[in-house]
Amino acid sequence: MTASTLRAWLLSDAPRSRLQARAGQAYLRWISFKTNPLALVGLAIVVVLLLMAAFAPLIATHDPLAQSLDHRLRPPSATNWFGTDALGRDIFSRVVHGTRITLVVVLFVVVTVGPLGLLIGATAGYAGGWVDTVLMRVTDIFLAFPRLILALAFVAALKPGIENAVIAIALTAWPPYARVARAEAMVIRNADYIAAVRLQGASATRIVLLHVMPLCTPSLIVRTTLDMAGIILTAAGLGFLGLGAQPPLPEWGAMIATGREQIFDQWWVATAPGIAICVVALGFNLLGDGLRDVLDPKQSQ
């Protein structure tokens, strides 16, 4: 199929299958997304992040864990593009491998937190009554936990590590999604199309899963993308405090922590991972903004 026939197929006025209809809508959204240059920058940053994480061993110039005490705290040079740290490890390679940790943190949190918050919120919003009250009070309990204190508690109870830091972040990150999903579900449940499905004999479960939740998904996608930046910063913060990734893992926050004593003389040790965090957080923010412009159902057709 040539490019122009594919385009015609996607933009067809009378699609012949569900696949064609869905693909057509996705294509229109992509066209709309493309008109926003900042969103494309954000997408590019995220794609670079993904590629770096996937091909880290190929992109890194050195072994990120290999110490070389003769070459400690060397400035950026031809061999060590970002210089070396206090144990002689190549910072560039550590930053590149750090993308994997960042990605794992972000994906784990988003994949658990998003759907969980959506399900709880949509159910509470649609059902109303005591179901709503109970679910929202549970949400409030988790909302009341300060994230860092919870992480400290986990670390004290279990051992410090990136897994426990991620769990702590996940447990405190889901309530806002539940609240937003609930607000949307409360509006949706009064719509005529929901009344129509009720009139077909659909059970409440079916309605929430198949009819209400799909409408809450676009705003969920936007919010999680925007929140990814915050999650990265929180994980970095925990790493900085020593509560997250443990040495010798090349987690960016931990790298900044170890580099903070040398920040005036050997600025590259803390700066490189710091810039990496900034760039990735910015990338997710821009992408999230771009997605919101495209997915926001309030946009006129």
Place this chain on the structure above:
Amino acid sequence: MSAIHVDGLDVRFGETHAVRAASFVVAEGESFGIVGESGSGKSTVLRALAGLNPDWTGRMEVLGTAQGRQRPRSFYAAVQMVFQDPFGSLHPRQTVDRALAEPLAIHGLADAEARIERVLAEVQLGPGFRFRYPHQLSGGQRQRVAIARALILEPRILLLDEPTSALDVSIQAEVLNLLAELRLRLGLTFVLVSHNLAVVAHMCERIAVMNAGRIVEELTTASLRAGTPREAYTRQLLLASRGYDRAAAAQFRTFD
């Protein structure tokens, strides 16, 4: 056996007494209209009939079976509803095909393909419409899809809540003709609610006039057209529906 028998229907929303002691009977195959202005309770009656509103008291019999607060699945296969706003009655993220397949899936009916194609043909929408999204359809086309969705379970009773109020006049004519033709061909019973007296008189054989939650009068369309309604409220409504008349407007009053 009457299709619908309502006796002493009372609906309250908190403080508001939306419907007061409404009683009427609809025979099978009949087209029954309920006309009233906003706040008269006409849509509330319809929604209570459909089972969308569980807070009612009184007695309601549909196709010979007394109905309670919960409706069995068989009820939904026999009674369906077409809503007013074509823009709000279709799920914005579902294609026409998906929207039509849903009731079939809920009731576990096979040969969905054939049924969907047949019902689309009945509402005169070609196959090219099957995989469109609601925002790709005009108001009249959306309403046809809503009618198709109501018909796909092959109901015997169709409840119509202002089905053409949001449509242009020329589209309204097409949709009303479609509804009339479907009713005759499929032997359906209609309960049509509208604020538009001309539409109700065109579509229905008998009319109930509602005001402030009560059924003020029940009359045949023939006597309405003859200009012989019994109640003053109905006469005022009839007069107002004939168009603007400065002298007549001066005599209008509120009925409570």
Place this chain on the structure above:
Amino acid sequence: MSAGAAPLLEVDNLHIRFHTRTGIVEAVRGLSFTLGREKLGVVGESGSGKSMTGRAILRLVPPPGEVRADRLAFKGQDLLTLDEVGMRAIRGRRISMVLQDPKFSLNPVMTVGDQIAEAYRLHHKVGRAAARARTIDMLAAVKIRDPKRVYDLYPHEVSGGMGQRVMIAMMLIPEPDIIIADEPTSALDVTVQMQVLAILDDLVTQRGMGLIFISHDLALVSSFCDRILVMYGGRVMETVEARALASATHPYTRGLLACLPQLDDPAATLPTLQRDPAWLGR
């Protein structure tokens, strides 16, 4: 239009275009009409361009809309070349607009009385007490009982019919020469509709104003207005005297009249409108 009197409004060859991502959309193509001290109805279905016409007169067409005309004059004064300051002096003061749903056009956080008074003080230099008195007079003129009490109500506390009368009061208080009413009674019950129209009728006739009544309801317009402009696809199909509507000649007008269900004339099937592409000049 009364013979010999100068027209209040002249519109000649009006074009309204929207430049969208998918091409140029022509909302109005080559519309021409004049308005005297009369009630002119502009009737059309959705997409006919009737609402845009009303907005274009007051230069309220939102971007990316583009308005062009050979002539757009109010009492001889050219509105096309008028600057924004001049336009503001006309909007509300000489030409007013009443919109469809008072729920959406009244400010929800101000009392209705204050809104009307504000509308008055925008164009007349008077003190608050004088404006309040004038407002109460105006509320009485639109047949609101107990105007002093209604003055202090908020928009959500008034019914639809009363809200629309408040809108009319707000639009008439500066004593404009022309009112443009865009579906002013479509959101109202039919008996309330009649009462509101009666008020509008009286006020327009008493003050010798011109009224442009935009509506989709041909039957209503034919009983209320003096002349009717029938629009379709951004063009005028026909201009008729309201009394002579039954003898209209254009097939679109006849089609529109025929497809209405009639109380007096039962028909088993309603005739449907057959759209002829020739009407759009294609």
